[in-house]
Amino acid sequence: MFCNQCEQTAKGMACTKIGVCGKTEDVAALQDLLTYSVQGLSVVAVEARKNGIVDNDINRFTAEAVFSCLTNVDFDPRRFETLINKAVELREALKEKVKAAGGSTAFDAAAANFTPADSLDGLIAQGMELDFMNSLDENEDLRSLKQITVYGIRGLAAYADHAAILGQEDDSVFEYIHDTLAEFTKGGQSLEQLVGITLKCGEVNLKAMELLDAGNTGTYGHPTPTEVPLGAKAGKAIVVTGHDLKDLDLLLQQTEGKGINIYTHGEMLPCHAYPELKKYDHFYGHFGTAWQNQAKEFPEFPGAILFTTNCIQKPKDSYKDNVFTTGLVGWPDVTHIGEDKDFTPVIERALALPGFPEDTDKGSVLTGFARNTVLGVADKVIEGVKSKAIRHFFLVGGCDGAKPGRNYYTEFVEQVPEDCMILTLACGKFRFFDKKLGDIGGIPRLLDVGQCNDAYSAIQIAVALANAFDCGVNDLPLSMILSWYEQKAVVILLTLFSLGIKDIRLGPSLPAFITPNVLDVLVENFDCKPIAETPAEDLKTILG
Known part of the structure; x- marks a missing residue:
């Protein structure tokens, strides 16, 4: 077992016996084998597209299968057995369609010709032998970029699946997933090529999040406070x-x-x-x-x-x-x-079950400040900035987790000066979601934008403010203080990078799958940095 895809991975390196999430060696092996099986399916899907064949059932299956390998989703070995066998069945059926269309079915990639074992124990043994992540590349920096991309694709697949459930799909999203997983069956990519592929993951994810936003708001209306x-x-x-x-x-x-x-x-x-x-x-x-x-x-x-x-x-x-x-x-x-x-x-x-025996009052929290609501009061926000009533915006959000160090985010919000506003989203907000921080000109200082799935809203708010002030997002009085845990956070970070957004502070620790050389690339190009030891240090650096 080798798994380093989440922030809480053992000793900050990798889980090798059992996952901190509770994932067993058997489940880890099956997830690796499923990813490998989807790689084989992707190789054939790429050839199918060359011959004008796009199969929506394969698109949907790809998203579901890849999403199933994301942290804290599926721990049931029998369901992975079903998914692995279905990946191979779809692959072989697609080969027949490609052949009938005059395309080539002579695939060099081993994943495209993989035969699954006929028992669950056999599949587990195949997955263990595969050692998937370590087999991606012999060069640790190239392997690091491929891991970042594979983990990003798991987050991308999650958003694509959420959107598809609500009837919002775009083949370009699935095409990227297939192209990239197929590409990783080969070697020979340069560092520069892989950086481009990785950033492309973030670019495609913006489309997936846009689709999800359209699905959510088109079906259930725009959130209101x-x-x-x-x-x-x-x-x-x-x-x-x-x-x-x-x-x-x-x-x-x-x-x-x-x-x-x-x-x-x-x-x-x-x-x-x-x-x-x-x-x-x-x-x-x-x-x-x-x-x-x-x-x-x-x-x-x-x-x-x-x-x-x-x-x-x-x-x-x-x-x-x-x-x-x-x-x-x-x-x-x-x-x-x-x-x-x-x-x-x-x-x-x-x-x-008994249910609650009586009414209880534990207070309340305010939610519903997605893009439509915030942009509806944009004139007040803009005037607040111009009059200096609003000095700075902080986006404090991301994933929560159990690992020590996350109290930083609670303390950060508590220490943000009263002339600053805080936007938040995802489960990271539960470190401070019930704090009463007052308002500035009638606008609450703490604005809950929504789920991690609503990162598109936060991006659109930032873009709209930049347009209003006729500047770039990096020129806004806006700082991003992000926490990460799993692969949705990875792909959102890639999306921010793809948009050219800089000076992001990330914590509570940096990803174990990023090598020092790859980190240097991110720092040089995006000025990405770890959070400081204390919120006071970061606030002093940001606000002066």
């Missing part, structure tokens, strides 16, 4: 975690009139701001904080728990029977809701 209760309402309950708006919508539809209140957890918090979701009377409030606290928080939840898209941890026995997964999320021996999205088992479990 919304107060979300942090307490409970007496009655039966279901909490939904993950990221998927459509799963939440379907659950709200199926629970209407059943006497069950629906709560969000983690990155589902911003869902309360969408008009077509908050119209449900039984969509009540938010429970708990970020993904890494679920083992502390879920034993206290007296209802059913539904995981969508990702961020699952090993469920404790005290609440395991209350847990359900859907979509790409999987854990062995946990009930999975299939493609029919019939949430009856979740509903029945919620009705069988």
